[in-house]
Amino acid sequence: EHVTVHLSVEEYDLYSGYNDYNPTFDSEVTGYTSFLTRGEFKGPTFDPLGQSRLPAPPLEEKNEETPEEKIRILEKKVNDLIDDSCVAQSMGALQLALEKAKEAGRREKALVRKQELSGNGDHISLDLTYSVLLNLANQYANNEMYPEALNSYQVIVKNKMFSNGGCLRVNMANIYVKQKNYLKAIKLYRMALDEISNAHKELRIKIMQNIGLVFVRMGQYSDAITSFEHIMSESPNIKTGFCLILCLYAVGDEERMKKAFQKLISVPLGIDDEDKYFPSIDDPSSDMVIEAIKNDKLHQMEKDLKVLAERYIMTAAKLIAPAIETSFATGSDWCVDMVKSSQYVDLANDLEMSKAIIYLRQKDFNQAVETLKTFEKKDSRVKSAAATNLSFLYFLEKDYDQADRYADLAMNADHYNPAALNNKGNTLFIKQDYERAAVFYKEALRNDSSCTEALYNLGLTYKKLDHLEESLECFLKLHAILRTSAQVMYQLLLEDPQQAIECLMQVISITPSDPQALAKLGELYDSERDKSQAFQYYCESFRYFPTNIDVIEWLGAYYIEAQFCEKAIRYFERATLIQPTQVKWQLMVASCYRRSGNYPKALETYKDIHRKFPENVECLRFLVRLCADMGLKEVQDYANKLKKVEKMKEIREQRLKSGRAGSARGLGEGSAGSGGEQKIGANWERLSATMRSLPGSNEPYEASSPKELDASYVDPLGPEAERPKMGAKNRVTDYDFADEELGEDLLPE
Structure with missing residues (x-):
């Protein structure tokens, strides 16, 4: 018998919809008749063993799209354009992102008109309109089209139907900051702050921090201090604490600087659980977990935060040390004591090391030496760093025996310290033991291939040993690393005068006031018998360094050769001041007077x-x-x-x-x-x-x-x-x- 199946309208629509979502089923299917239009069809006889096959339900071509379906498709296209715009902006294609945002805006307007014409104006998606306008404003701002961006933000802010539009005043204020319209920026920041509830504490803190930074740019440090102190009392963070110290330093408030520094070093970082990155003895399987998380993005973020905090604390301590006490030494000692009693106890040694460096910059060498010698009983890392600085300090004072002793001490504390190895090589270089000096320079480069000082010194050593090919190779490598180093370019001077002149011209383009390079250029042009160019560069060298006897001698001879003896007098008189015990310069001055006809003089x-x-x-x-x-x-x-x-x-x-x-x-x-x-x-x-x-x-x-x-x-x-x-x-x-x-x-x- 044939089974009669009656399909309702809903079931028929279901089949049609299935065909709509699966276009591969649009191909012609045999075994169907047109009686589906009558609502029934006859199937095969009942066959429980499956010997006969029930044909699949018939498919018909899809009817015309309904208005609702067209609106849904248009909405999907608008959302796709917004996504494409955001992706392009994240990849740096700002112009393409703006074009996509504009196209999304045009499609969204067409969609709204279609809904209004179809009588579905009540179903307009406000979320879609908000997304289109916000993305368009952001892309205008990214492309530095600030008036257009402000207009787009203003449309959102003034529309009362957008409940969260008020917070976009922060974006508008950021644009005014870029335009240096600080008063308008502060006004908008405060308006946004009034519209954001206390439940969004983190957002309010960031807005208040922006207000404080704008006050700093305006030079109103007192108002900035008020904002930063409020933040430090509500939700302290490292950046705000550092900004507070800078503002207090600007106004010269010593006591509040001390309190602000104490608040800065007490800010919790939230990364105290360092044990999670070390294996557990009780749980051997923890090694796999540690291997997975020790270099993940979260751990890297924690390390970056810690490095940033240490840098801010070090900078703040160096800044306020001379200001909070009567002397730099007393202020530095106070900062060291505070750090030792905080969570940053490891920074105490670094602060004492920086104290010695500041003594060096102040040319107080005795205090620097005494401070560095206190590190001889510390751990190996600090001991090696202090000995390295002491070695270089004694090297500058030409006490090469002490420099050699402290270089050995630094290497014993840390044999892989490239700076210590470089200092050891320098002491041997001065003693003209070039072979051994090259060994230490090579060892320093093996431990740290980016040690440019060792590479430069190795090139000089090869030059002393007449290994010119190796020396040139070192300086070419160094030139590839330090493209703008005038010293490296100067060492690359070749025997060919024209190539040497070209190389020196590059040096002059980087350091136009280098008297030695200018004098060398003058010498090269003089060897090429180009007196005019030689005179120009010798004059420039004399202008920047008027005590070079060779340059003075050449200029005086040039004027004598040109029979302008009265002009040569100026240079020989300068030579007389430089070398008052050399009678020849004074005799030349007198001869110039005689030859110019001024016999009484x-x-x-x-x-x-x-x-x-x-x-x-x-x-x-x-x-x-x-x-x-x-x-x-x-x-x-x-x-x-x-x-x-x-x-x-x-x-x-x-x-x-x-x-x-x-x-x-x-x-x-x-x-x-x-x-x-x-x-x-x-x-x-x-x-x-x-x-x-x-x-x-x-x-x-x-x-x-x-x-x-x-x-x-x-x-x-x-x-x-x-x-x-x-x-x-x-x-x-x-x-x-x-x-x-x-x-x-x-x-x-």
């Missing part, structure tokens, strides 16, 4: 030189010539003095020769402290061609034969270059005293 300068260096032969020769040329009566006196000095020099040389046969040449003329009269020195070789073309031997100030009085002299600036003739009369540049009548006392004996 030249004579006065020579007389002043004679008063300071009465035994200088060259000065007496100049005085004899000038006085004779100007017709002065003092010529006879200076000639007699010249004769006596020549005799004294002859007797001195004979004594030296008799006492030391075969010794080096005798001492030069001048006083005992002036060694510049013997030789010009190696620096003289860098002077211009005019100054290098001195006639005679390499000792321009050497006296002539003592057997015969010689009143001739050699200009320390070299022979004067002939000026171009402009139609004027021939000018005598060299004085000829061949026809001069000398007195009887000037004749040879």
